[in-house]
Amino acid sequence: MRAMKPITTEKELYLEMLKDIYSAEVKIVGALMSFKKSTDSPALTNLIKQHTGVTRMQILRLEEMIEELDDALRADHCRTMLTLIEESKELVNRCTEAALQDKAITLALNRINQCELQVYHLLNDNAREVIPEKFWKLLEYNLNEEEEFREALHGLVAQTVN
Numbered sequence: 001m002r003a004m005k006p007i008t009t010e011k012e013l014y015l016e017m018l019k020d021i022y023s024a025e026v027k028i029v030g031a032l033m034s035f036k037k038s039t040d041s042p043a044l045t046n047l048i049k050q051h052t053g054v055t056r057m058q059i060l061r062l063e064e065m066i067e068e069l070d071d072a073l074r075a076d077h078c079r080t081m082l083t084l085i086e087e088s089k090e091l092v093n094r095c096t097e098a099a100l101q102d103k104a105i106t107l108a109l110n111r112i113n114q115c116e117l118q119v120y121h122l123l124n125d126n127a128r129e130v131i132p133e134k135f136w137k138l139l140e141y142n143l144n145e146e147e148e149f150r151e152a153l154h155g156l157v158a159q160t161v162n
Helices: 010-038 042-070 079-094 098-130 133-160
Strands: none
Touching: 010 042, 010 079, 010 098, 042 098, 042 133, 079 098, 098 133
């Protein structure tokens, strides 16, 4: 891990949070691909495939913001997301039946999504104070897309409940 420079302004603090969610989104793409390979459910496969594309667009939006605001896309790894993804993969791999594994993937995606939603809510709540207005909408897109994914996951869970 590289030496951390001191944070001396609100904008720097905000940029650290932007870089953190950027790192998380990059890691999530890999996790989504892994989960897609592990599922036997066509509905879950389609949802993961769709959200992978959405996540890639979110990454592009975050890159645009970070590059213009900071001109340095360097970001430390989001340790919270790395741990959450690692634990989720371990849980999925421990499941011995396909239906149980699909359920574990759905639960894992819910956990990951909840973490993202919290960060996007924090970023949106503080955006107007520290970043240009043109970026507010980009953050709102990401938040709305994560909320739509949450609803789709909940719908999938409702379909599979006995």
